[in-house]
Amino acid sequence: MTKTMKTISILVDNEAGVLARVTNLFSRRGYNIDSLAVGTTDDPAISRITVRVDCDSRVLEQIIFQVGKLVCVHKVKVLDDSMRVSRELTLIKVKADEASRGGIIDIAQVFRARIIDLTPDALTIELTGDGEKTDALLDMLRPYGVIEMARTGIVALDRGSESIADSPYVFD
Amino acid sequence: MNGAEFIVRILIKSGSRTVFGYPGGTVLSLYDSLYRHRSEIRHVRTSHEQGSAHAADGFARMSGKPGVCIATSGPGATNLVTGIANAFMDSVPVIFITGNVEHSLIGTDSFQEVDIVGMTLGITKHSWAVRSPDMLIDAMTSAERICMTGRRGPVLVDVAKDVLDCDSPDYTDALEMFEPFSQTETACGAKTETAPDEEEISGVLGLIAESKKPLVICGGGVRQAGAGEELIEFARSAGAPVCQTLMGIGTLEPDEPLNLGLMGAMAGKAAKKALNECDLIIAVGARLGNKVADISGLVSGGKKLVQIDADRAEINKIVKADAYIASDAKMALRGILARSGGIAGRKPWLTRDSFAENVSGVQKHDLKKGFVDPEDIFAAVKKGAGNSLTVASDVGLHQLYTASHFPLGPADRFISSGGLGTMGFGIGASIGAKIAGPERTTVLFAGDGGFMMSMNELATVAAEKLPLIIIVMRNGELGMVREMQRKYCGRRYSQTKLGLKVNIPRLCSSFGIDGVRARTAVEIEQAVKDAVCENRAVVIEVRTVLRGAEND
Structure with missing residues (x-):
């Protein structure tokens, strides 16, 4: 079976230890996490985990129902690739002196990234994108010398009025 | 407070x-x-x-x-x-x-x-x-x-x-x-527990109707759901013989013709034939762990598979199911039986009666004097202990022998470590089982390896005055591992010959428990009878030979 990147949203209790339960399950069952992001929702008692996993449809089914057995998990939804919006925030710190600074700023502008910190020897770029854009920007910046970077992991929602409330995978 | x-x-x-x-x-x-x-x-x-x-x-x-x-x-x-x-x-x-x-x-x-x-x-x-x-x-x-x-x-x-x-x-x-x-x-529909879906039932009935040789695999989920009666009614109506996993043993009557006994390495000839020849496997409350899935040829055999499981995550986990019902076994089987008009009354394509020999297919050994054949051990214990037993086992060859040879039915309870295969499980587990069911005669079969891992709990048996009957099947080796060494390690039996010098009867008496070394089936039966009669614990050590590969 062919593997593709899947985007899965999971609604969980906003409690200590919940993330450990979910990630422990992924790790012990050998599901490979590509990206993971967690934050509270409009209901402060509930957090939303967005996880990206490279897997086939059998493993995806396993993930849904294994995760669903966790007491702290309420809903799981697999987001359709063509019917979702997704974003990731990335901060990249690049070496930049007087000679290279202009070139780096030009690149950042093309990617609609922002410069959020600037010193005589370095600058920090903020980029919001769907993941692939981040990789492309990184490739362009590498020759200048990337000092460090941080990514939030991808968060995603369905397009239109559809939401995780419409998911068939309810585990209450 | x-x-x-x-x-x-x-x-x-x-x-x-x-x-x-x-x-x-x-x-x-x-x-x-x-x-x-x-x-x-x-x-x-x-x-x-x-x-x-x-x-x-x-x-x-x-x-x-x-x-x-x-x-x-x-x-x-x-x-x-x-x-x-x-x-x-x-x-x-x-x-x-x-x-x-x-x-x-x-x-x-x-x-x-x-x-x-x-x-x-x-x-x-x-x-x-x-x-x-x-x-x-x-x-x-x-x-x-x-x-x-x-x-x-x-x-x-x-x-x-x-x-x-x-x-x-x-x-x-x-x-x-x-x-x-x-x-x-x-x-009432708590987490992962749902009533069977009508469409799911139709899918399952369709596959059964198409099948010429359906076979039921009965796992521990059937007894847990209290669905033993529904299972046999279903098997009879579908004309399907039934194999049991280690966790499912005891769900059917031992003399039920459709009961083919234990599946796996120690399966009898009827069970092996059924697993080879069936065209549809209906797994009920059985999670098809690798030990079971490999044996049934589910991965490569081209057979169709129906899964009935309370845990939706078990469906399609090891093998892709052709149809399934994600529900408790009792609710699912009742749902099927309510609509089974199309499959009802089919003749079974295979029963145990069609085979003259013992269901286990294991040969008697040439035993030295003082050794007792495992089948004779079980017969003697059964005679001495009577009916409605709690039978526990430790882990190893003696466990598979017990599951496949000891006559266990719905009136009995078989307690054994299936998934983890925990040596040393037996004495602790039988202590708990005896306390939960004090009215039942409780027999534990243990190997000498597992007994040595947990014999410290004999102190608990004595302190709580629990009349347990513990049979130590002393073969002097870690038989199951030895069997693997025979097959895979060129007969280099590394560390599997126990060489125990322990005098088990004397060890037991130092715990304050009667210890007996039985040399014949008659002595076993007598020791069991005496302990039952006097309502006291006994450890009966029997020398025996256990081999795991006769059927290979």
Whole structure:
């Protein structure tokens, strides 16, 4: 079976230890996490985990129902690739002196990234994108010398009025 | 009321009359409460926490209610880990309660501190790291429900010492409002437990109608759902013979013609023939673990597969099912039977009667004097012990022999470690099973390896005056591992010859338990009869030969 990147949203209790339960399950069952992001929702008692996993449809089914057995998990939804919006925030710190600074700023502008910190020897770029854009920007910046970077992991929602409330995978 | 008192009163209100455990520094106040309530709740202290864990497991398997097991922090908690994993693998409801160090010390590597919740994340159905009275109330009022609903399993309540020790005004109200879990709730759509879907039933009926040679694999989920009668009714109407997994043994009557007995390496000829020739496998309450799936040729055999399981995550996990019902076995089978007009009354394509020889297909050995053939051991024990037995086993060749040769039916109860294969499970588990079912004669079959792993619990058997009948099948080797070495290691029997010099009868008598060395089947029968008659424990050591490969 062919593997593709899947985007899965999971609604969980906003409690200590919940993330450990979910990630422990992924790790012990050998599901490979590509990206993971967690934050509270409009209901402060509930957090939303967005996880990206490279897997086939059998493993995806396993993930849904294994995760669903966790007491702290309420809903799981697999987001359709063509019917979702997704974003990731990335901060990249690049070496930049007087000679290279202009070139780096030009690149950042093309990617609609922002410069959020600037010193005589370095600058920090903020980029919001769907993941692939981040990789492309990184490739362009590498020759200048990337000092460090941080990514939030991808968060995603369905397009239109559809939401995780419409998911068939309810585990209450 | 302090946290400890709250725990004990919740247990009493839930109907727990026996708990197993071992005291220690962080659970002092819990043991103080148990002392105060000793006329209402019995505490059985074992020799080792692992023994407590297996005893609570055996208690739960026998009673159908959660077992309770208590241990202190640090080593007390880590000694439970094998027992927790064992309960998890076999879907057994056990509430494990551990003390932990004081809230303010957690995370500082203080004396006897371990992160037991973290260590057991993957082997518990749920767990609580209790650090406040609120969390204790939440944990203790939902523990049993979580254990018992959907697919059953163990939970862990890890309580900081200060929460156990300190009073909270909230406990009184919480105890007052607490409504014990009732068995009838399990059927009302709790987590992963759903009524069968009509479309799913149609899909299954369609495959059965197409099939010429359907075979049922009956797992432990059938008995757990109390669906033994539905299963045989279904098998008869579909004309399907039935194989059982280790967890499913005892679901059908041993003389039922459709009952082909145990599947796996020790399966009889009828079961092997059925697995080879069937065109449809209907797995009911059987999770098709790798041991079962490989044997049934499910992966490569081109057979169709129907799965009926309470745990939706088991569907398609190992092998893709052609149709399935994600529901408790009883509800699913009733749903099928209600609509089985199209398949009803089919003639079975294979029954055990079609085979003249014994279902096991195992040959008698040329035995030396003083050795007894395993089949003769089982026959003698059966004669001596009578009917409606609790039969427990340890893990190893003797376990597969017991499951395939000892006549076990719905009136009996077979207790064995299936998924984890825990050597040393037997004595602890049979202690718990005997306490849960004191009216039944309880027989444990153990190998000499597993017996030596857990014989410290003979002290518990003696202290609690439990009339257990323990048969040590002494073959002088770790037979199952030896068998693998014969096949895969060029007959280099590394460390599997036990060379035990232990005099088991004398060892037992030093524990205050009668120990007998039986040299013939007659002596076994007599020793069993005497122990049953006098209602006392006995350990019967029998020299025997166990071989695992006759059928290969």
